[in-house]
Amino acid sequence: MTDWLGPEEWRAVALSLRVSFWATLFSLPMGILVAYALARWSFPGKQLVNGLVHLPLILPPVVTGYLLLLGFGTRGPIGGVLADWGIVLAFRWTGAALAAAIMAFPLMVRAIRLSIEAVDPRLEQAAATLGAAPFWVFVTVTLPMALPGIVAGTILAFAKAMGEFGATITFVSNIPGETRTIPSAIYAFLQVPGGEGSAMALVIVSVVVAMGALVLSEILARRVAARVGGA
Amino acid sequence: MLEVAITHDFGSFTLDAQFCAPPGVTVLFGRSGSGKTSLVHAVAGLLGPDQGRIAVEDWVLLDTRHSIALKPHRRRLGYIFQEGRLFPHLSVGQNLRYGAWFAPKDAPREDMGRIVDLLGLGALLDRRPGALSGGEKQRVAIGRALLSAPRLILADEPLAALDDARKAEILPYLERLRDEVKIPILYVSHSAAEVARLATTVIAIEAGRVIAQGPAAEVLGDPAVLPLGAREAGALITARVVGHHDDGLTELDATGIPLFLPKLVQAPGTVLRVRIAAHDVILSRNRPEGLSALNILPGVVRDLRTGAGPGAIVSVDTPAGRVLARITRRSAGALGLVPGVAVHAIVKSVSVAPGDVGAGSGLLA
Numbered sequence: 001m002t003d004w005l006g007p008e009e010w011r012a013v014a015l016s017l018r019v020s021f022w023a024t025l026f027s028l029p030m031g032i033l034v035a036y037a038l039a040r041w042s043f044p045g046k047q048l049v050n051g052l053v054h055l056p057l058i059l060p061p062v063v064t065g066y067l068l069l070l071g072f073g074t075r076g077p078i079g080g081v082l083a084d085w086g087i088v089l090a091f092r093w094t095g096a097a098l099a100a101a102i103m104a105f106p107l108m109v110r111a112i113r114l115s116i117e118a119v120d121p122r123l124e125q126a127a128a129t130l131g132a133a134p135f136w137v138f139v140t141v142t143l144p145m146a147l148p149g150i151v152a153g154t155i156l157a158f159a160k161a162m163g164e165f166g167a168t169i170t171f172v173s174n175i176p177g178e179t180r181t182i183p184s185a186i187y188a189f190l191q192v193p194g195g196e197g198s199a200m201a202l203v204i205v206s207v208v209v210a211m212g213a214l215v216l217s218e219i220l221a222r223r224v225a226a227r228v229g230g231a
Numbered sequence: 232m233l234e235v236a237i238t239h240d241f242g243s244f245t246l247d248a249q250f251c252a253p254p255g256v257t258v259l260f261g262r263s264g265s266g267k268t269s270l271v272h273a274v275a276g277l278l279g280p281d282q283g284r285i286a287v288e289d290w291v292l293l294d295t296r297h298s299i300a301l302k303p304h305r306r307r308l309g310y311i312f313q314e315g316r317l318f319p320h321l322s323v324g325q326n327l328r329y330g331a332w333f334a335p336k337d338a339p340r341e342d343m344g345r346i347v348d349l350l351g352l353g354a355l356l357d358r359r360p361g362a363l364s365g366g367e368k369q370r371v372a373i374g375r376a377l378l379s380a381p382r383l384i385l386a387d388e389p390l391a392a393l394d395d396a397r398k399a400e401i402l403p404y405l406e407r408l409r410d411e412v413k414i415p416i417l418y419v420s421h422s423a424a425e426v427a428r429l430a431t432t433v434i435a436i437e438a439g440r441v442i443a444q445g446p447a448a449e450v451l452g453d454p455a456v457l458p459l460g461a462r463e464a465g466a467l468i469t470a471r472v473v474g475h476h477d478d479g480l481t482e483l484d485a486t487g488i489p490l491f492l493p494k495l496v497q498a499p500g501t502v503l504r505v506r507i508a509a510h511d512v513i514l515s516r517n518r519p520e521g522l523s524a525l526n527i528l529p530g531v532v533r534d535l536r537t538g539a540g541p542g543a544i545v546s547v548d549t550p551a552g553r554v555l556a557r558i559t560r561r562s563a564g565a566l567g568l569v570p571g572v573a574v575h576a577i578v579k580s581v582s583v584a585p586g587d588v589g590a591g592s593g594l595l596a
Contacts, residue, residue: 122316128303129275129310130379131333137304140329144320 005201011177012185013205019093019181020161023101024154027108031153035112036138040121057106061166068099068171095172096179100161108157115149116142148221155217159210182206233257233383233415237273237283237293246270246280246439255431256409256416258447260423266439267419271385274417275310276303287382287415304333309376309414311386315368317360323371324356330379338380341412349411350374350404366397370404377412384416390425398425405429406589427451427467427506428589452546452553464509464544465587468552472501480525480580485551491525491580495588506587509544512556513577516566526578528554532568547576554578 005013037043038050056064072079073090082089089095119142127137143150165183172179174188186202189195233252238245246266250257259267272278274285276292279300285293292301309330317326327347331340347353350370360368369389376384389405390398402425409416409429420426426433426447433450435443443450452466470483470490481495483503490505497503519527530549537543543563545556554576568574 120316122312122314123318125277125303126310126312126316127318127329129277129306129308129385130330130375131304131307132329133302133304133333136333141318141320 005205006198008176009185009198009201009205012180012182012202015093015096015177015179016162016181019097019100020158022094023097023104023161024108024158026097027101027105027157028150028154031105031108031112031157032143032150035109035153036116036142038109039113039116053109054106056103056167061103061164062170064102065099065167065170068095068102068167072098072171089172091172091175091179093172093178096168096181097161099167099171100164103164103167104157104160107160108153111149111153111156112146113149115146115152118149119145148225151220151224152217155213155220159213162209162213163206233274233285233287233417235270235274235283235285237270237280237285239269239273239278239280239283241269244439246273248436248439248441250434250441250444252415252417252434253432254413254415256405256418256429257432257434258426258430259417259419259434259436260421260426260430260450261436262421265436267421267436268387269439270436271310271387271417271419274306274383275308275385276301276306290382307334307338307380307382309379309381309384311369311372311376311384311389313388313391315360315365315372315392317363317368317371317375319360321359322356323352323358323360323363326360326371327352327356327374327378330375330381334380340380341377343378346374346377349407364397365393366400369393369397369401373401373404373408377408377414381414384414386416386418388419388421390420390422402428402589423451423465424506424587427465427587428504448552452555464555464557465506466509466546466553466555467504467506468554469502469504470551472497472499472503474499485528488528488549488551489526490551490578492583492588493580504589505583507554507578507583508587509555509557511578511583512554514545514547514556514558514562514566514568515575515577516572518575519577522577524577524579526580528576528578530554530574530576532570532572532574534570535563535568537563545574547574549576 034053038046069090070076072095074080074083074088079089089098124137124141127141132140163183165187168179168181169184174180174184180188182202182205186199189199236249238247246269248266248270259270261267269278273280274292282295283293291299292306293299318329321329327343334340350373352370352374355363355367355371360371363371373389390401393401406429409431418429430447432445433447434441435450443453448467468485470485472495473482473484475481475494479494480491483490483492518529528549528551530547532545533548533553534546535543537560541559543558543560545558545563545568547554547556556576
């Protein structure tokens, strides 16, 4: 096993998992909130919010990464404030997690929004007449019924985070052990003579993770859907 | 006692209704589109009327003059929807307990076991709504509303989505509810038969306005309510089961007048309400002799109502209560029927369908 995947490759895999895990975990509550707002509320600027959420999907990733660098760099407007609190994102693995989260966000929001829109508002109304305040209607009816979409969105976002490259390398560079995720490592290995073997090993890992995520999301979504709609 | 007085402009039509709902089942009766559901939505807080006041006893749900408008979840109502609206991700038991989670801890509660027994839900508790029949779903919806510790039950055509067999399955449960649970029920219906079986009080609605309100027998026997459904017109009388005869008939006593109906299951002594459809009643000036019809109610013409067509509706006060007869204008003229004239109302036994006979104590209450 160890000669199949060297220590440097292992570090890239471990880092990618860590980055994707935290990116997904932190964006999930935000993703559910934004998806709910887009699905159920009407407010001024809704189209603007919708556009901003989807922007990373359309912009060149390098542009997103550069904008992150401008905003979250230690001298950027947000990064400067965070730096005063001792939180530095640029050129750190936490920055890689931020970049991955932002790039994966549109996919997550899309899946969750669709599943929230599919929840019958008349059931939410029924819950309200039974005494449930809006927050409890959300927790006891909307959320569980939207669970298949939330599971699918989460896994999709995780897989996207595992594969994020352009924004990550622009924002946090390609520092071994700190910001060198699997895609960055593959890129780096391909730049040096004799690195093809290591690159290929990581390519296989990438394919396995992506396939695994898809299969897992399918199984979970089906199981949850059976429980929610179930007989 | 629920008191409602609201106005709301929908653009195409205006809702302008005042009514009171005393304990028992108060039926909002009227055609589709007459504003019944809007009224119930206003009581539930799902519609915010332009102006008005809604209160259950001294508990104000809405008072636009004092800017009071409680959110639906604070109104403590049990709403039974036409389509059940059970939560598909929860079991039947969890659905039933849903409202109780949110009810105030000190609210007077129905006992879960009692309601489960009353509605016959014992065998269904672990199932999911997806696996229930339409009638079972609706029974669960009724139970769920009852167990939320409501101060008022709202039912919006809870039987409309069901076929006749399922209706017949649920109606007895609703009757028991009316007679055994001491929560006022506001019930929307456009079915005269349902109204006749369930209503304690009837509020007749037309084009957003209340055109008649009062005890069920009084309103249903009021020809002014007839435009709502002349074909379905019928009066309500109460009768006590005297005994069952070998020839398949059940004898009832309607305040001294014997009535014979096709065999009923109720035991002697039971008080029933019987709906007598206006088109099943024949009128005669003299007491008929040699007639096959068994039920003859002597009375006095109270009112005669004609429309554009050839028909007329005659209301007759009999010792058993008011009875409606749908006859032709020609017959009315030939018989000289005017208010105050003595007549006999004749009802064929077989014309009273089992669906027209229901438990009766609600009417007497």
